[in-house]
Amino acid sequence: MSLTTKLRRIALNQQGLLRAESFGRGKAAVLRAIEQIGYVQIDTISVVERAHHHVLGSRVANYRPAMLEQLVRERKLFEYWFHAAAWLPMADYRYSLPRMRQHNGERNWFKDGDRKLMHEILARIEGEGALRTRDFEETRASNNGWWDWKPAKQALEQLFMQGELMVSARQGFQKVYDLPERVLPDWVDTSEPTLDEFATHLIDTSLRAHGFITLVSVTYLRKGQALREAVKRQLQTRVDAEQLIQQSLGKNCSVYIDPELLETRAPRSVAQVRILSPFDNLVIQRQRCREVFGYDYQIECYVPQALRQFGYFCLPLLYRDRLVGRIDCKAHRAQARLEVKSIHIEQKVGDDFPDLMGATLQRFASFNGCDHIEYAQAPRGYLASLLQTSTGA
Numbered sequence: 023m024s025l026t027t028k029l030r031r032i033a034l035n036q037q038g039l040l041r042a043e044s045f046g047r048g049k050a051a052v053l054r055a056i057e058q059i060g061y062v063q064i065d066t067i068s069v070v071e072r073a074h075h076h077v078l079g080s081r082v083a084n085y086r087p088a089m090l091e092q093l094v095r096e097r098k099l100f101e102y103w104f105h106a107a108a109w110l111p112m113a114d115y116r117y118s119l120p121r122m123r124q125h126n127g128e129r130n131w132f133k134d135g136d137r138k139l140m141h142e143i144l145a146r147i148e149g150e151g152a153l154r155t156r157d158f159e160e161t162r163a164s165n166n167g168w169w170d171w172k173p174a175k176q177a178l179e180q181l182f183m184q185g186e187l188m189v190s191a192r193q194g195f196q197k198v199y200d201l202p203e204r205v206l207p208d209w210v211d212t213s214e215p216t217l218d219e220f221a222t223h224l225i226d227t228s229l230r231a232h233g234f235i236t237l238v239s240v241t242y243l244r245k246g247q248a249l250r251e252a253v254k255r256q257l258q259t260r261v262d263a264e265q266l267i268q269q270s271l272g273k274n275c276s277v278y279i280d281p282e283l284l285e286t287r288a289p290r291s292v293a294q295v296r297i298l299s300p301f302d303n304l305v306i307q308r309q310r311c312r313e314v315f316g317y318d319y320q321i322e323c324y325v326p327q328a329l330r331q332f333g334y335f336c337l338p339l340l341y342r343d344r345l346v347g348r349i350d351c352k353a354h355r356a357q358a359r360l361e362v363k364s365i366h367i368e369q370k371v372g373d374d375f376p377d378l379m380g381a382t383l384q385r386f387a388s389f390n391g392c393d394h395i396e397y398a399q400a401p402r403g404y405l406a407s408l409l410q411t412s413t414g415a
Contacts, residue, residue, distance in 0.1 A: 023288060028288045032279075033314065036059075036231060041289075052085060053111075060231045063301045070390050075090070076301075080302065100112050116210075118185070139177045140181055148201060151200070152199060187202070188200060218256070220249065221255075232310075234278060236278070238309060266281070267281045293378060294342060295382040298338040322336055336350045336364075339367075346371055347369070353387075358394060360386070363399075
């Protein structure tokens with residue numbers, strides 16, 4: 023078995039994508055999944071079910087959005103930034119403090135840093151309790167001056183990013199802001215980690231989530247040469263102590279992996295097709311996808327329409343242990359209709375693929391609140407059986 027094949031299966035197994043019900047079922051399984059993969063990215067696009075729900079639905083068979091919402095209410099999760107907006111395990115709160123400190127200094131989201139407005143917002147939330155952005159939408163006179171929605175929204179986000187406010191819940195998709203002391207459980211460690219502690223956390227989180235790491239994957243979208251050097255030092259220390267081994271994957275890529283995990287028989291590839299979110303933890307890093315899966319993926323909603331190859335919101339297709347193509351879908355929820363705009367298969371697949379794909383599309387339609395599947399273009403060739411399988415025609 024090649025190194026890349028073994029790494030693919032290890033990564034899929036660690037991600038909970040290789041076997042059915044890797045994390046179990048229900049709310050407890052949702053928490054286990056997030057603790058294992060480290061974070062779930064939040065995204066606003068709703069062409070199909072939003073990314074955070076899609077990622078969890080790919081790993082927990084009976085997942086419902088209410089499960090995530092309940093975990094947030096129970097203070098098992100908190101919202102902040104990983105490499106992007108995300109829900110994270112509450113136990114990892116202290117590792118958000120370095121970014122909060124940075125935003126309290128050089129990274130000021132609120133252009134002019136209107137401290138007076140920020141103080142007024144903090145005082146209002148302290149006195150009135152948790153508030154939403156819409157509570158600041160109405161421009162009105164008060165003893166403190168004029169509330170204007172746009173500056174207030176900017177100030178709320180600045181206060182959130184620098185840790186003076188937390189998101190206690192979401193109503194619809196709108197954030198509810200409150201003071202950290204009213205959100206954080208008593209047991210949470212609020213001491214800021216040292217640089218080495220932070221590097222250890224990033225390495226351990228990545229190893230747990232994927233089974234192997236690269237230097238680039240650990241420091242993905244994290245600025246600062248000091249952090250990069252701390253990660254490099256720790257990786258070398260673990261290699262010297264034989265806790266990790268370094269393997270070459272191509273000319274310019276080295277992976278680090280636990281030697282026992284590498285020597286253990288790779289998990290078996292199972293017959294499955296999964297439709298993944300563009301923001302899924304497995305595919306979010308393009309370089310790792312290319313190196314391990316031989317799959318070059320780019321979400322195209324940010325690409326000018328004339329330059330798109332696969333569609334506005336094309337979704338990666340996982341078949342057995344390989345990423346083999348992508349599908350462009352749109353959920354028309356008012357009509358309970360899932361539109362399949364295109365399916366692109368880029369690698370060889372087995373004879374079982376059409377039946378597996380059809381069953382997966384049925385589940386995906388149901389997950390998106392749709393009971394009918396329509397094709398903008400009928401599948402051709404051996405994929406034609408999809409039409410019969412997935413629509414019941």
